[in-house]
Amino acid sequence: MRYEFRISGHLSSAVAGAFPELDEVTVPEETVLYGPVTDEAHLYGLLVRFQDLGLHVVELRRLPD
Amino acid sequence: MAEDAQLHPSGDPLLAAKFAVPAVPPAFVARQRLLDRLTEGAQGPLTVITGPAGAGKTSLAASWREADLAPGPVVWLTVESDDNAPGVFWAYVLGAFRYHRVPLPDGVGSPSSADNVDHSLIVRLASALAQLPEPVVLVLDGLEHAGVHGIAAELDFVLAHAGPSLRLVLIGRVDPALPLHRYRAEARVCEIRRSELAFTPQEAAQLLRCHGLTPSQESVGALTDRTQGWAAGLRLCALAMQRTDDAEHFAQSFAASQNAVADYLTAEVLAAQPAATQDLLIRTSILSHVHPGLADALTGRDDGERILGRLVRDNAFVEPIGDTSWYRCHPLFSEVLRAHLRSRSPALGAPLHREAARWLDGHDRLTDAIEHAAAADDWPYAAGLLVDRLAAGRLLTGPDSHRLERVFRSMPDGLPGAAPALAAAACAMARGDATAGRKHLAGARPNGDATAECLLTRAVLRLLTDADTGPGPGTTAPTAPASASGGDRGGDDCGPATEAPVPSRGTPDPDREVRALMERVDRERLDRHPEIEALRLYGRGRALLAAGHRPEAREAFAAALAAATDEQTWTVRYHSLGALALAEAVDGLLREAEAHALDGIKAAEEHGIPVDRRTPRCHLALASVSADRGDLTSAARHLATARSHPPARDVPAAAEAAVLRSRLELAHGHAAAALSALDDVPVAADGPAGAEVAGRIAVARCSVHLGRGDPAAALAALGEAPPGGPALAVASAAAHLAAGDGARARRLLAGLTGGEPVAPAVRVRAELLDARLTAFEGDTGKAASLVAGAVRTARPHGLRAPFTEAGPWLRHLLARVPGLADAGAWLTGRSAGAGKRPVRGSGSGDTATGSPLFVEQLSPRERDVLRCAAQMMSTDEIAAELFLSVNTVKTHLKSVYRKLSVSRRSEAVRRARDAGML
Numbered sequence: 001m002r003y004e005f006r007i008s009g010h011l012s013s014a015v016a017g018a019f020p021e022l023d024e025v026t027v028p029e030e031t032v033l034y035g036p037v038t039d040e041a042h043l044y045g046l047l048v049r050f051q052d053l054g055l056h057v058v059e060l061r062r063l064p065d
Numbered sequence: 066m067a068e069d070a071q072l073h074p075s076g077d078p079l080l081a082a083k084f085a086v087p088a089v090p091p092a093f094v095a096r097q098r099l100l101d102r103l104t105e106g107a108q109g110p111l112t113v114i115t116g117p118a119g120a121g122k123t124s125l126a127a128s129w130r131e132a133d134l135a136p137g138p139v140v141w142l143t144v145e146s147d148d149n150a151p152g153v154f155w156a157y158v159l160g161a162f163r164y165h166r167v168p169l170p171d172g173v174g175s176p177s178s179a180d181n182v183d184h185s186l187i188v189r190l191a192s193a194l195a196q197l198p199e200p201v202v203l204v205l206d207g208l209e210h211a212g213v214h215g216i217a218a219e220l221d222f223v224l225a226h227a228g229p230s231l232r233l234v235l236i237g238r239v240d241p242a243l244p245l246h247r248y249r250a251e252a253r254v255c256e257i258r259r260s261e262l263a264f265t266p267q268e269a270a271q272l273l274r275c276h277g278l279t280p281s282q283e284s285v286g287a288l289t290d291r292t293q294g295w296a297a298g299l300r301l302c303a304l305a306m307q308r309t310d311d312a313e314h315f316a317q318s319f320a321a322s323q324n325a326v327a328d329y330l331t332a333e334v335l336a337a338q339p340a341a342t343q344d345l346l347i348r349t350s351i352l353s354h355v356h357p358g359l360a361d362a363l364t365g366r367d368d369g370e371r372i373l374g375r376l377v378r379d380n381a382f383v384e385p386i387g388d389t390s391w392y393r394c395h396p397l398f399s400e401v402l403r404a405h406l407r408s409r410s411p412a413l414g415a416p417l418h419r420e421a422a423r424w425l426d427g428h429d430r431l432t433d434a435i436e437h438a439a440a441a442d443d444w445p446y447a448a449g450l451l452v453d454r455l456a457a458g459r460l461l462t463g464p465d466s467h468r469l470e471r472v473f474r475s476m477p478d479g480l481p482g483a484a485p486a487l488a489a490a491a492c493a494m495a496r497g498d499a500t501a502g503r504k505h506l507a508g509a510r511p512n513g514d515a516t517a518e519c520l521l522t523r524a525v526l527r528l529l530t531d532a533d534t535g536p537g538p539g540t541t542a543p544t545a546p547a548s549a550s551g552g553d554r555g556g557d558d559c560g561p562a563t564e565a566p567v568p569s570r571g572t573p574d575p576d577r578e579v580r581a582l583m584e585r586v587d588r589e590r591l592d593r594h595p596e597i598e599a600l601r602l603y604g605r606g607r608a609l610l611a612a613g614h615r616p617e618a619r620e621a622f623a624a625a626l627a628a629a630t631d632e633q634t635w636t637v638r639y640h641s642l643g644a645l646a647l648a649e650a651v652d653g654l655l656r657e658a659e660a661h662a663l664d665g666i667k668a669a670e671e672h673g674i675p676v677d678r679r680t681p682r683c684h685l686a687l688a689s690v691s692a693d694r695g696d697l698t699s700a701a702r703h704l705a706t707a708r709s710h711p712p713a714r715d716v717p718a719a720a721e722a723a724v725l726r727s728r729l730e731l732a733h734g735h736a737a738a739a740l741s742a743l744d745d746v747p748v749a750a751d752g753p754a755g756a757e758v759a760g761r762i763a764v765a766r767c768s769v770h771l772g773r774g775d776p777a778a779a780l781a782a783l784g785e786a787p788p789g790g791p792a793l794a795v796a797s798a799a800a801h802l803a804a805g806d807g808a809r810a811r812r813l814l815a816g817l818t819g820g821e822p823v824a825p826a827v828r829v830r831a832e833l834l835d836a837r838l839t840a841f842e843g844d845t846g847k848a849a850s851l852v853a854g855a856v857r858t859a860r861p862h863g864l865r866a867p868f869t870e871a872g873p874w875l876r877h878l879l880a881r882v883p884g885l886a887d888a889g890a891w892l893t894g895r896s897a898g899a900g901k902r903p904v905r906g907s908g909s910g911d912t913a914t915g916s917p918l919f920v921e922q923l924s925p926r927e928r929d930v931l932r933c934a935a936q937m938m939s940t941d942e943i944a945a946e947l948f949l950s951v952n953t954v955k956t957h958l959k960s961v962y963r964k965l966s967v968s969r970r971s972e973a974v975r976r977a978r979d980a981g982m983l
Contacts, residue, residue, distance in 0.1 A: 009325030012332050014408035015401065029323055051238060052400040054118055054297070054327025 003043065004034040006059040007050065015053055019046070030058060081387030082354060083157055084164035086141045087206075089128045091380050092275035092303075096125075096268055099257065103129045103234070106255030107136055107202055110224055111248055112234045113241060116259040118397040119297020119327075122236045123206050125262070130204075136232065137200035140165045144207040145353070153467065154216050155186060158203070167201055169193045185670060187219045188226075195228035208237035217242035263294025272296075276303035276380070284316035291320045297382075297397055301330035304381055308337040331401040334381065342372050346394070347409065350402035351417050351440070355383075355392045362424040363417055415441040422446065431456055432465045439472045444480050447472065448488035455586065457522045458596040460491040461529075462636035470495045483511040483519055490526050497678065497711075503530045517585040524582050525600055528575040532607030576605040599629040599637045606644060610717055613757035613790060616824070619648045635672040639665055643682030647721060650689035651761075653826025655862035662686040681707035682718055688725050693826070695865040697732050697981030704729065720746045720758040724765045732981060734925060736773040740766065756787045764796040768870070772922065776804035791823045795831045807838055814838070829859045829867045837874055849882040856888040868892050876966075923964060923982060930957040935974045935983055 005022070011031050016024050022035040037043050050057050103125065106112030114122045130139045142161040144154070162169050169190075194201070205220075221243050224233060235241050248254035264272065266282075269289040273280055280288075292298030302319065306312040322329055335343055341364075348363040349355045360369030373392050376383040382395035394402065406413065418441035425434035431454050438447035451457055451469070460469045473492040476485065486509035493501035506526055511519050579601045583591060591597065606621030622645035629638035642665030649658035665683040668674070688703035704725055723746045730739035743762050763786030770779035779800040786793060798813035814835055817823065823831070836851035852875065859867065868875060869892075879889040923931065926947075933943040940958070944951045958970065965980075967973045977983045 007325060009328065010323045011325055012328050014332070014405045015325070015328045017408040018404040031325070051117060052396070053404065054331075054397050054401070055325055 001037045001039070001043075002035065002063040002065060003037045003046075004032060004059075004061050004063055005046070005050070005057055007031045007033060008056040008058050011055075015055070018049060018053060022046075034063065080160070080164070081389045081391070082393060083143050083145065084141060084161050085387030086130050086139065086204075087123055087127045087143070088384055089124060089131055090300075090384070091378070092272070092300075093124055093128060094264075094268060094272045094275060095128055095132070099125050099261065100129050100132060100134060102255065102257050102261065104134045104136075106257070107200075107232045107234065109253055109255060110227075110229070110231065110233060111243075111254045112232070112257070113245070113254060114234065114236045114257045114262075115238065115240055116262045117238060117295070118400075119295060119300075119395065120259055120262045121296035122257075122262065124296070125257070126204055126206065126234060126236060130202075135202045137202060137230075138165060138167050139202045139204060140167050141204045142206065144205060144210045146210045155190070155219070156464075158205075159190070161203075167197075187222055191223045191226035194223065194231045195226065197228075197230035200230050200232055202232045202234060204234045204236065206236040208235050208241050209239045262296065264289060264292075264296060264299055265294065269294070269299050272299050273303050273306070276300075276307060278303060278306055278312055280306070280312050280316055284313055287320035288316055292326055295326065297395070298326050298330055300380065300382075301327075301334050304379070305330065305333040305337055327397065327401070331398060335402070335405065338381075341366065341368060342376070345369065345372050346376075346402050347406045348413070348417055350394070350399050350406050351414065351437075352421060353393065354386060355394070356390060357392075358428075359421060359424050362420055415443070417441075419443055419446065422450070426450060426454070432459075432468055435469065436472055439475070444476050444485055445482055448476070448480070448482075448484040451488050451491075452484040452522050453516055453518050455518045455522065455590055455594045455597065457487060457491040458525065458594060458600050459633060460488075460495045461600065462596050463633035464635075466495060466636070483509045483515060483523070486510075487519070487522050487526065490530075491522075494526065494529060499530050502526065506530060517582055518590075521579065521582040521586055521597070524575055524579040525597060525604070528579055528604035528608065529600060531575055532604050532611065576601065576608065579604075594633070595628060595631055596633045596637060599625050599634045599641070602628055603637050603641050603644070606641070606648075610644070610648060611757065613760070615648050615652060619645060619652070622648065635668070636674060636678065639668045639672065639674050640680055640682075642668060643680040643686070646686035647682040647689070647718065650686040650693070651721065651826065652824030653693065653829065653859075653862060653864050654824070655690045655693055655864055658686045659690045662690070677711055679710050680718075681710035681722065684710065685718065685721050685725065689721070692725060692728050692732075693866040694863045695869055695980065697729060698979070700725070701729055701981065716746070716758050717761075720761050724761055727765050727769060729981075731769050731772050732922075734922060734928060734982075736769055739769045739772075743769075759786045760790065760793050762786070764792055767796045767800055771799060771803055772870075776800050780804060791817050791831070792827045795827055795834065798834050799830070802834065802838065807841060810834065811838055825858055825862055825864060826867070829855050829864055832858065833867055833871050833875070836878075837871070840874060840878055845878070845882065848878060849885055852878060852885060853888055856891065860891060865892060923961060923977070927957050927961050927964070928982065930954055931961050931973060931977055932983060934958070934970050935978075 008030060010026055011024070016031075016033075019033055022033040025032045025034070037046065047057065047060075103112060103114075114125065116122050129135065130141070140161045142157055144157075159169070220233070220235075220241070224231070224243075235243075245254060245256075249256075266286050266289045270280075270282075270285045273285065273288075288299065288302050292302065302316070305319075306315050309315045319329065319333075335346065338346070345360055345364050345366075345368075349360050351363075352359065355373065357369035357373055360373065361367050373383060377385060377392070382398040383392055384395075385392055418437045422434040422437035422441065422443075425431075425437060431450065435447050435450050435456075438444075438450055451460075451473070456469070459465050460473070470492055473488050476489060476492070478489070480486075486505050490502045490505035490509060493499075493505055506523065509523055511523060583597065583601075602621050602625035606618045606625060609615075609618035609621055622641045625641040626638060626645065628634070629641060642661050646658045646662035646665060649655075649661065662683040669679055669683070684703045684707035688700045688707060691697070691700035691703060704722070707722060723743050726742040727739040730736075730742055743765055746758065746762055763783050766782035767779040770776070770782055780797075783793065783797050783800060794813050794817060798810040801807075801813065802810040814831055817831055832851055832855035836848045836855065839851055840848035855867070859865070879885045879892070929947055930943055930949075933946055938946065940951055940954050943949070944954045947954070949957075958973075961973050961977075962968060965973050965976045967976055974983070
C-alpha cells in the first residue's frame with residue numbers, strides 16, 4: 001500500500017525527520033508526505049504521530065500501486 | 066491535592082503524575098463560557114472534552130476544579146500510555162479514589178497490575194459508586210492512551226450502573242469508544258469540542274496581555290487566525306514574542322510563513338532558549354518524568370534544578386508534578402523535542418537511555434531503569450539489572466510483573482550470557498509456559514564469576530519449573546522431608562504395602578540449593594525481596610506434592626503464606642492458598658481446606674489477579690470439601706466453576722479434577738462415565754508426579770469398581786498402580802474385603818497402625834474397614850466403638866463421604882447399637898446439633914443443618930421409580946409408565962425409603978434431590 005498525506009504548512013527538517021519512511025514534497029501552504037505504508041497498524045501509527053507533533057492532516061489518500 | 070504518605074512515600078512521580086490535579090498554568094486565561102459548559106455538563110452523567118494536544122482540555126478541567134465549581138469532590142486520573150492494560154487502568158481508577166480521599170465501600174478490592182480484569186471488579190465498583198451519598202466527579206484525562214476497546218465497554222457498564230452520583234468527565238484527543246450516539250440521543254452527554262475550546266480574538270488578546278504583551282488588534286487577529294484559536298499555539302506565540310524586540314514583526318512574519326503552526330512555533334520557542342536550556346530539554350525528552358538530578362545526569366552539568374524551575378516560571382510548557390520534585394513536559398512539546406533529538410544527534414538516544422537507567426537504578430527505581438536499559442537496546446544491561454538486583458521474581462508476582470514482562474517479551478532470542486537467558490526464562494514462566502522456561506533455563510549457564518544473585522535467580526526459577534514440568538535431568542525430587550526440613554516429620558511411606566519409590570540421591574536438590582544461595586546474598590537486598598522466600602516455599606511445596614509428600618507440602622505452602630506478606634507477593638500468596646486448600650481437601654482436612662480456598666478466592670478478587678493467571682485449585686478444593694460432606698449439588702457447582710478457570714498446568718491438579726468428576730458421576734450412578742472421567746488424565750509413570758497421580762487415579766478407579774460391585778476389577782485397577790502410600794493400602798484392603806479375603810484386608814490395615822499419623826480422609830476409611838471386619842467377625846461391641854472412633858475423627862471436618870460409601874452394614878450397625886445413636890444422628894443429619902461447624906465466609910460448601918447426608922446408592926430401577934414419584938405420579942401411574950406391577954413399584958419405593966432413611970414419598974424426593982440423586 002502507498003499513501004499520500006497532505007499536511008497543513010511546511011515542516012522543519014527536525015519534524016520531517018520524524019517520518020523517515022515517507023518522502024516529502026513541499027507545495028504552497030502544504031507539505032505532501034508519501035510512501036509505502038505496511039498495513040493498517042502502520043497507517044494509524046502515522047496518524048497518531050502527526051497528532052503528537054501537532055500537525056494537521058488536510059487530506060489523506062491511497063495511491064495506486 | 067491530598068497528601069497521603071502511604072501513596073507517595075518518597076514523592077513517587079508516577080503516582081503524583083497520575084492522581085494529582087495538574088497545576089493551572091501561571092498565565093492562564095479563565096474563560097467563563099467554558100467553565101459554565103463544564104458545570105452544566107457535570108450535572109449529568111457524562112461530559113466529553115476532546116481536542117488536539119494543547120487545545121486547553123486539561124487546563125479547562127483543572128481550572129474548573131480550582132474554581133470550586135464542581136458539584137462534589139473531584140477524583141482525577143491522568144491516564145498515561147503505560148496504563149492501557151485494563152487491570153492497570155482500573156487499579157489506577159481505584160487508586161485515584163483513595164488518593165483524593167473519596168471513600169468507596171470496603172470489598173471493592175484493588176487489582177494488582179493485570180493484563181485483564183475480572184468483570185466482577187467492575188460490577189463491584191459500579192455498585193460501590195451507586196451507593197455514593199453525594200455527587201463525585203471522576204475526571205479521566207488522556208483517555209486516548211487507554212486505547213483498549215475493553216476499557217470503553219467497561220466504562221459504559223460503570224456509567225450505566227453507577228447511578229446518578231457519578232459524574233464522569235472524559236478528556237482526550239480522540240472520541241472515546243463509548244456509544245456516544247446513544248448518549249446524545251438520550252441527552253446524557255455534554256460535549257466540549259475543539260471549536261468551543263478555540264480562543265476568540267478577544268480571548269487571545271487577553272492571553273497575550275497575561276504574558277505582558279499588548280499587540281495591535283490586527284496582530285491578534287492574524288495570530289488567532291493563523292493558529293485557529295489553538296491555545297498552545299497562542300501560548301507559544303506569547304513565549305516567542307516575549308523574547309523578540311519586535312512583537313508586531315513576529316506576528317506578521319508568523320502569519321505570512323507557510324510553515325506548520327506547531328512546528329514553526331516550537332522551533333521558535335526552542336531557538337529562543339539559551340543553549341544550555343535547549344540541550345537540557347532535548348536530552349530529557351527521552352523521559353516521561355524529569356527529575357533535576359536525572360536531568361543533570363543526562364546533561365553532565367548541575368543546572369537542572371535552576372533551568373527547570375525557570376521554565377516553570379516562564380510558563381514554557383514544563384510543569385511540576387504534584388508536590389514532588391519531579392517535572393513533566395507538555396506532551397506536544399516533548400514530542401517535538403524528541404524529533405529535534407533525532408535530527409540533531411541521532412546517535413545520542415541509546416547512551417542517554419543507558420545513562421537514565423544508571424541513574425534510576427541508583428535511586429531505587431528498578432523497573433524504570435530496566436525499561437530505559439531496554440529502550441537503549443542494551444539487553445545484557447537490562448537483563449543484568451533484573452538478575453543482579455534480584456528482581457526476576459517480580460516478573461512472576463507483584464504489581465510490576467506486567468510492566469517487566471512487556472519489556473522482556475521484546476528481548477531478542479539467543480543473547481549470550483546467563484542473565485538474558487534467566488530473564489527469558491522468568492518471562493516465559495510469567496506467561497505460564499514452563500516448558501519454554503525450562504528451555505531457557507537450560508541455556509543459562511553462569512560462569513565461574515557469576516554473582517550469588519545470578520545463581521540464586523537460576524535456582525529459584527529451576528525450583529519453580531520443576532514444580533510445573535517435573536524435575537529434569539540433573540535434579541531430583543526434593544529429598545525426604547526428614548532431611549530437607551530439619552526432621553520435622555517423617556515420610557508417609559509406612560506399612561508393608563506402601564513402599565514409596567526412593568528418589569535417587571546424590572544430585573542437587575533445588576530447594577536446598579536455593580536456601581544455600583540465599584545465605585550468600587546480601588541480607589539487606591534479600592529483605593527487600595520477600596517474594597524470593599515466598600516463591601521458594603511455594604516451589605518447594607509443589608515439588609513435595611509431586612513427590613507424594615502431601616503433609617510436608619502443606620507445611621511448605623503454609624510457610625509460603627506466612628512469608629507472603631506484602632504486595633510484591635500477592636500472586637504467589639494466592640497460588641499458595643489454592644495449592645494448600647487442595648492438598649488439605651485431599652487429606653480430608655475439610656475445615657482448613659474450605660477456609661484457605663475461600664481466602665484464596667477472595668485474594669484473587671481483591672488483588673485482581675488476572676483471569677488468565679488464576680488457578681482452579683481453590684474451586685477444586687471447595688468441590689472436594691462439598692463432596693466429602695455429602696453435598697453433591699454444591700460439589701458439582703464448584704467443579705463447574707473450577708473448569709471455567711484456565712486449566713491447572715500441572716498433572717496433580719488435573720488428576721484431582723478428574724477424580725472429583727468421577728466421584729460425582731459415581732454418586733449419580735453413572736459407573737461408565739465415572740471410569741471414563743479418569744481416562745482423561747495423562748498418567749505417565751516417568752512424568753512429573755507419575756507415581757503419586759497414578760496412585761490417586763487407581764484408588765478412584767477402585768472405588769468405582771467397588772461401587773458397581775466388581776471387586777476383581779477393583780483389585781486389577783489397584784494392581785496397575787505403582788506401590789504407594791496409605792491411601793492405596795486402604796483401598797486395597799477394601800477391595801480384598803469385598804472380594805472375600807478378610808484376612809488379607811486385616812493384614813493391610815495392620816500395616817498402617819504402626820506408622821506415622823495418616824490424613825483424616827484415609828484414617829476414617831481405615832477405621833471403618835476395621836469396624837466392618839470386626840463386625841463380620843461377630844464382635845458388634847468392638848465394631849461399634851471403632852465406628853464411634855471413626856466418627857470422632859471425621860466429625861470435626863464434617864467428613865461424611867466415607868460413611869456414605871461404606872455400605873449397608875454400617876446402617877444396620879448404627880440401628881442396632883444404641884450407643885451409636887448420636888453418631889447416626891450426625892450422619893443422617895437429623896439432630897439439631899449435627900451441622901454445626903465453624904464456617905468462614907459466605908458458607909459456600911456448607912450444607913444446611915439437618916440435610917440428609919447419609920444415603921445409600923439407589924439402584925437404577927429405584928431411581929426411575931423415584932423420578933416418577935418426583936413428578937407427582939401415583940403408584941398406579943408409575944406402574945403403567947414403567948411397565949411394572951403395582952406391587953413391584955411399592956417394593957421399590959419401600960427400598961428407596963429405607964435407603965434414604967425417610968418414611969414418606971415427598972420426603973424421599975426432597976432428600977434425593979438434596980443429595981444430588983435426581
